[in-house]
Amino acid sequence: MISLCLNQRCVSPVLLLWLGLSLAAVSARAAEAPSRLEFLNSFGAADAVLPSEQPQRPPTEQSTPRIDLESSALPADNALRSARAMTPEAQDLTVVQQALEQIDQGQIPEAIALLTEFIASQPQAHQSRETLATILLARGETGQAQRVLTRGLELAPNFVGFKKLFARLVMAADPARALALLAEVPPMLEQDPEYYQLYALLLQQTGRVDDATAMYQRLLQIDPTNGRLWLAYAVALDAMGLVEDARSAHQTANRYGVGDPTLNQYNLQRLKSLRGNR
Numbered sequence: 001m002i003s004l005c006l007n008q009r010c011v012s013p014v015l016l017l018w019l020g021l022s023l024a025a026v027s028a029r030a031a032e033a034p035s036r037l038e039f040l041n042s043f044g045a046a047d048a049v050l051p052s053e054q055p056q057r058p059p060t061e062q063s064t065p066r067i068d069l070e071s072s073a074l075p076a077d078n079a080l081r082s083a084r085a086m087t088p089e090a091q092d093l094t095v096v097q098q099a100l101e102q103i104d105q106g107q108i109p110e111a112i113a114l115l116t117e118f119i120a121s122q123p124q125a126h127q128s129r130e131t132l133a134t135i136l137l138a139r140g141e142t143g144q145a146q147r148v149l150t151r152g153l154e155l156a157p158n159f160v161g162f163k164k165l166f167a168r169l170v171m172a173a174d175p176a177r178a179l180a181l182l183a184e185v186p187p188m189l190e191q192d193p194e195y196y197q198l199y200a201l202l203l204q205q206t207g208r209v210d211d212a213t214a215m216y217q218r219l220l221q222i223d224p225t226n227g228r229l230w231l232a233y234a235v236a237l238d239a240m241g242l243v244e245d246a247r248s249a250h251q252t253a254n255r256y257g258v259g260d261p262t263l264n265q266y267n268l269q270r271l272k273s274l275r276g277n278r
Helices: 013-026 034-040 076-083 088-104 108-121 126-138 142-155 160-170 175-183 193-205 209-222 227-239 243-256 261-276
Strands: none
Touching: 088 108, 088 126, 108 126, 126 142, 126 160, 142 160, 160 175, 160 193, 175 193, 193 209, 193 227, 209 227, 227 243, 227 261, 243 261
């Protein structure tokens, strides 16, 4: 369980890691597939070491259309043969969709086999590689996931999906390394707020609290009703000794809700403590 530092301004790194896990969980996509979401978020539980991350899927307005698979029960070799007649981007998307359909049916080993075979023949299939790494992380196969991501970063060092997953993979043991990775060629803030939520947490975890606070302020301008983001902001303000501002941020987090029971307990207890310091 997480040891919560309730009466000190110095915040436990474990709490920051837990915030990272939780912020990632609320950013997961594909709400239309609850069973898929449940599986891919399964490594965001209270005793998790790694955060949940749903693989990126291209927006519907992009030029590559969503592929309507004829059958979700196609064998992996048939799916690969069908994909070969398409553009590389469409191939990548088709295989990802097939793998996610297999997950929905509980065919996890088959999904792993499909993605592994495909990226072996198509190393530039970044969406498939990201999906494979996500599945491996959800299964607790962190060593294999790290190898998949390391190869992905060698091929595409600025691919955002690889960077976020790898940063979360190493943030507990080596936050400075994770921060340095995210600092290289970042996306625009408006394009990927989740990237900057993780970046802000790593700034805080490495002692750059002023920079983290400024980043939270920018993020809250984009998403002002995100309770967990308000909680992260409150923790940063508290670490700076800004008691009134921290109390206000904790109150706002409580108003919007943080969802997770562990974080809710921390938020309420810290809010009570700060009110007692008035």
